[in-house]
Amino acid sequence: MLRMIDVSVNYGHFRALKKISLEVNEGEMVALLGANGAGKSTIFQTISGLIKPAGGAIEFMGKRIDGLPPDQIVRLGVSQCPEGRHLFPQMSVYKNLILGAYVRSADRKGTAETLQEIYKLFPILEEKKNDPAGSLSGGQQQMLAIGRALMSRPRLLLLDEPSLGLSPLVTKEVFRVVKEINRAGTMVLLAEQNANVALRLVGRGYVIENGEIVLEDSSRGLLSNAQVKKAYIGA
Amino acid sequence: MDLFLQQIINGLTTGSIYCLVALGLTLVYGVMHLPNFAHGSLYMMGAFITLTLIKSSGLNYWLAMLASAVALAAIGIAAERLVFHPLRNAPHANNLIAAVGLLLFLEGLAHVIWGPEFWQLPTPYDRVVQFLGLTITQQRLFIVAATLVLLAGLYLFLKKTLVGASIEAMSQDRKGASLVGIKVSRVSMLTFAIATGLAAVAASLAGPINLVYPSMGHIVILKAFVIIVLGGMGSLPGAVLGGYILGLAESMGATYISMAYKDLIAFAILVLILSLRPTGLLSGGVK
Secondary structure, eight states: OEEEEEEEEEETTEEEEEEEEEEEOTTOEEEEEOOTTSSHHHHHHHHTTSSOOSEEEEEETTEEOTTSOHHHHHHTTEEEEOTTOOOOTTSBHHHHHHHHTGGGTTOHHHHHHHHHHHHHHOHHHHHTTTSBGGGSOHHHHHHHHHHHHHTTOOSEEEEEOTTTTOOHHHHHHHHHHHHHHHHTTOEEEEEESOHHHHHTTOSEEEEEETTEEEEEEEHHHHHHOHHHIIIIIOO | OHHHHHHHHHHHHHHHHHHHHHHHHHHHHHHHOOOOTTHHHHHHHHHHHHHHHHHHHOOOHHHHHHHHHHHHHHHHHHHIIIIIGGGTTSOHHHHHHHHHHHHHHHHHHHHHHHOSOOBOOOOSOOOEEEETTEEEEHHHHHHHHHHHHHHHHHHHHHHHSHHHHHHHHHHHOHHHHHHTTOOHHHHHHHHHHHHHHHHHHHHHHHTTTSOBOTTTHHHHHHHHHHHHHHHOTTOHHHHHHHHHHHHHHHHHHHHHTOGGGHHHHHHHHHHHHHHHOTTOTTOOSOO
């Protein structure tokens, strides 16, 4: 399980995260809701080791991971599919996926197996395996980004705004697969602005505002919460 | 016609040297977003180390060039660790200033160790061959052949190995590379080592036809910058293409226009191409 305890992050004098505490338990899928700039991506970057926290602790499977370099965090089983995807645009789909398994490159057989699993989840990726990643449509790129993140066989997948810029139909398809990934045993922490969609998928959620957790509840509780409705669902 | 063919050969020779220098420059730029002004001084160090090894220990030309490439790779790694790595989070201007500082330091060092004289690098390939009625020194053929072998090797390394892919990945998306677990500092060191190693080979190849002296890197680095701007910053095929275009244009210009304006041609081409295609011929690699 993942546990953040009172994690604070500063950007210069600006306090981007204020004593964030959250957890994702074995088998869970948890949503992180909040507007643009609330701090969702900062939380993800901090978990992945791209930003060093100014205070607090992050534990994964009982081990402190704050302060570790990003590659070791991936090795421990935390993989991030970042906002904006950050694919390698001039490389083929296949090569992007293979690089996703960079930390376990010694395990050739296992990598080949995982690759087949990803192709099964997203058949379009196998069809387009020789095309440069930059030539794919937005939805296909998002699938590739998720596929690449799964190539390291993570125990926890950090999924940052996967629905951004996708049509409702493609979003549905992407989330169907995310649900499948979670059912197979991978923990998922999902950051979304689209609370309506996210809350139908997860068990629990946190609401972030200005770098602080202001609300924490089951998805049912959040869906019926008047504040959440007003701010994130628009109903 | 003979003169024309002769100039093609000369252009390919100079172009090969340009290619190797520009490739290193563009690799470092692609991965670290650093325009390394000191690249020309590292090239100069490569020439002097080869020269010293041949003159003082009588090492064979090949072995001396190889040893010099290894030595420069080590110097490149040291430069990355001691100069650029500590500045990785600093404002961009600091990197530029540090690169100029490194340039001045290396040049000063060369003056102290080897003095300001001009040297010629001895080569075993100093004979002349007759080919299709042309007179070509073996060294020129050797330069072109060696460059082609290196280009093929670099291509295979980048496209067919995982380590090579990690370099490409970092130049295409730095954050994406970190998130799949590629070690940024290891790739930076490796990139520097390859770039400076290539520079050492280029300098050792050019040493017998040009001269070796402490400021020999100046004009080379200027041209290498023209080439990578021409080819598209961070683009490896662009660096190769730009290198040969420049080499050929210079030798043609020197023959048919004027020898005195040889070095001007590079900059005339730069102005011309940038006004037609501001992003360079083959922009890519770096977004």
